[in-house]
């Protein structure tokens with residue numbers, strides 16, 4: 001079957017304007033070796049892609065085959081966008097700037113080639129804030145931190161059924177202080193919050209997140225169906 005071509009599939013949904021630059025990769029990295037190639041293949045069938053992403057960055061922060069336990073705990077402490085920037089750095093160090101992937105249209109199953117350069121990606125131009133604040137309905141303030149790569153991995157492991165449960169999980173992780181109560185907060189405490197307060201906290205986190213979305217916004221060349229293709233980590237790191 002002929003494979004159609006999509007240029008620049010990464011979506012850029014938010015304008016980056018009056019913001020300052022994201023710091024460079026937060027830890028020194030090297031390109032992938034056979035050690036990491038084997039790990040990508042071993043993990044590619046797992047539903048939790050965050051586990052693979054975190055371990056891949058941690059392994060590429062130490063010598064090939066060395067103990068990466070400490071590096072992994074540092075990677076899990078990064079914000080998700082910092083971890084993703086580190087992944088892009090590993091990909092570029094390993095295989096260069098050009099990425100050629102295939103995506104499948106969910107409507108007609110036609111496969112399209114998604115061909116682009118990493119240097120064309122709209123990278124975030126904002127340094128993630130260490131603290132995010134939301135005003136609540138009783139005039140108190142919720143203080144939060146951004147979700148980390150470790151939160152993302154644990155969230156996927158938790159196997160939650162609905163988006164509301166996932167929001168509860170992440171808000172409980174993110175919440176540092178609620179009025180005069182200090183965290184950590186149990187999931188049940190966040191579940192008990194009013195929906196207006198939860199909404200305000202989610203909106204504050206969303207507004208503070210730098211824009212790096214590795215989902216691919218694609219339009220099928222066969223049927224013109226528009227869809228978001230899942231970021232395929234294995235294809236990204238093990239091109240055919």
Ligand SMILES: [Zn+2]
Nearest residue numbers: 105108220223
């Ligand atoms: Zn299609």
